[in-house]
Amino acid sequence: MIAVKWRTVEETVARIACAAIDSYQGRRGQARLSWCSSYWTPQYSGLCFVEFGIDDVDRSYPALACLVGRGKMSVEGNGKALIVQRNANSHFRGYAILRVPPGWVERRFDFTSPKAVREGLIREYSGFADEILDLFRASNEHFAIRPIHALPVGHCWTHRKGLTLIGDAAHVMSPFGGEGVNNAMLDAAELARLLATDSPWDDAVMEYEASMFARVAESAEGSAEGAATFLSHDGQALTLELYRRHRSAHEASAGAG
Secondary structure, three states, X not given: OOEOOOOOHHHHHHHHHHHHHOHHHHHHOOOXXXXXXXXXXXXXXXXXXXXXXXXXXXXXXXXXXXXXXXXXXXXXXXXXXXXXXXXXXXXXXXXXXXEOOOOHHHHHOOOOOHHHHHHHHHHHOEOEOHHHHHHHHOOOOOXXXXXXXXXXXXXXXXXXXXXXXXXXXXXXXXXXXXXXXXXXHHHXXXXXXXXXXXXXXXXXXXXXXXXXXXXXXXXXXXXXXXXXXXXXXXXXXXXXXXXXXXXXXXXXHHHXX
16 A cells, blocks of 8 residues: 555554555555656666575574674675675575666576575675675575665655655655665654644645655665665775765764763
8 A cells, every 4th residue: 555545534544554564566656656746757776686584593504693793784896785684583684786787687597496596696796705605505495686766866746635655655765875664654653643633634744745855855865875876886985985974973973962
């Protein structure tokens, strides 16, 4: 569900919560453009993720558990990258990241065979340390293709009475800013708060949309910069510089507190 059509406050809040969590379908614009007065569709960023998982890591793969730690790890080189993050229940979710044309991943790997995908990724990342390749060797049978799309920075639409969008359906951006879920949940909270006031519902939605358009612009710009930096011609140096800026900002913020 990516569109909200209201009848009661209670139903609207429930619909908003569902849309915030399940707005991924709007990422490719299947439903959003059927009514949204916008000329723009999400554009392919040039980056494609191959998602994989590793189960029961702490017991079955203690060396990998130590490698990734309690948060996430990333490695970049030779025009490729790998990000692995810890989830709940001793599970790792990983992403092999490639800067490739649309459809290249589908042609390169045989997704009808998990074994073939696993072996293909190991070949594709040849030259990486063997400890890194062990992440692919330990992967389970589930792989998914995640091409990264984004709407233009500053994207908006003309208000239409009775309908609106939130989350990725409204402002899909690359994951490199780390703000997608934050913005989606804030969309839901802000829209629900405004609908619960004494204002006419259509006025509340217009206020939400105007505020949301302004709010997400900074996140979208940062995400676009991250996608352009990642795996660029000087990607390793630029990524290191980006991390150092984040660290300096964090230390400055901590010092000010």
